[in-house]
Amino acid sequence: MNILITNDDGIYSPGIAALAKIAQRFGTVRIVAPDVEQSSMGHAITHSRPLSIKSSPITFENVDAFRVNGTPADCVALGLHMFPDTNVVLSGINMGPNLGNSMWHSGTLAAAKQAVLLGIKGIALSTPVGKTEPDFIEIDPFVEQTLQILLQNDDLRLYNVNFPPKPVDIKWTRQSVRLYDGQVVPGEDPMGRKHFWITVTPLEPADENTDRWAVEHDFVSITPLRLDLTNEGELSGKLDVIEVNH
Numbered sequence: 547m548n549i550l551i552t553n554d555d556g557i558y559s560p561g562i563a564a565l566a567k568i569a570q571r572f573g574t575v576r577i578v579a580p581d582v583e584q585s586s587m588g589h590a591i592t593h594s595r596p597l598s599i600k601s602s603p604i605t606f607e608n609v610d611a612f613r614v615n616g617t618p619a620d621c622v623a624l625g626l627h628m629f630p631d632t633n634v635v636l637s638g639i640n641m642g643p644n645l646g647n648s649m650w651h652s653g654t655l656a657a658a659k660q661a662v663l664l665g666i667k668g669i670a671l672s673t674p675v676g677k678t679e680p681d682f683i684e685i686d687p688f689v690e691q692t693l694q695i696l697l698q699n700d701d702l703r704l705y706n707v708n709f710p711p712k713p714v715d716i717k718w719t720r721q722s723v724r725l726y727d728g729q730v731v732p733g734e735d736p737m738g739r740k741h742f743w744i745t746v747t748p749l750e751p752a753d754e755n756t757d758r759w760a761v762e763h764d765f766v767s768i769t770p771l772r773l774d775l776t777n778e779g780e781l782s783g784k785l786d787v788i789e790v791n792h
Contacts, residue, residue, distance in 0.1 A: 547573030552621040554584045554653030561639035564682035577611035578625035587653040618657035635661035638671035645758040646722035673709040688713045716766040722756035
């Protein structure tokens with residue numbers, strides 16, 4: 547199996563090194579990642595300037611690695627151009643969770659989505675981060691077991707995976723959809739200039755069997771996703787109704 551790895555934390559992230567080490571148990575690994583952090587970049591694509599790709603400034607054992615001055619989605623596009631024999635794209639392991647509504651702006655998940663848009667299976671992998679870096683040794687066997695589950699076939703699928711700090715088991719989940727306060731907190735920097743922080747405090751607890759609920763209960767969360775955002779329930783009741791305003 548030929549595996550392309552990217553992320554949104556950048557080429558220097560310990561998460562991408564940990565994922566590359568585990569992924570080598572499944573096949574040949576190549577890395578194409580951003581040269582600087584691109585967290586919360588979403589599915590941005592660079593179109594106003596040319597992109598460049600260079601060899602990685604750090605060495606990954608038995609892995610060809612490159613850095614791109616672009617977004618996670620850019621990295622996947624260039625990586626699949628360089629390595630057209632790729633079977634799957636892995637994005638991560640992200641330093642921080644990508645649960646629930648954060649899927650909308652996650653650069654980690656965007657890289658996996660870009661893979662699917664280009665006809666390749668995409669898997670995004672994330673884990674929470676606190677005052678210290680995640681313990682990648684602790685989650686190593688669960689990352690391997692998750693990849694064993696998701697790499698069994700070549701189906702064109704999109705998955706979002708989140709690992710708690712100390713996993714006890716793996717669960718299939720759905721996306722947690724909750725409302726947030728969206729509060730804007732004003733402040734001043736040391737020079738007296740105004741600045742603002744945007745908070746995302748949830749207004750309700752996570753529903754059972756959602757991705758966030760699973761991670762809160764120490765389960766690895768695997769959420770199968772799709773690119774089609776159509777609200778099928780609403781659409782089905784309107785297909786035969788066409789209103790024309792004169």
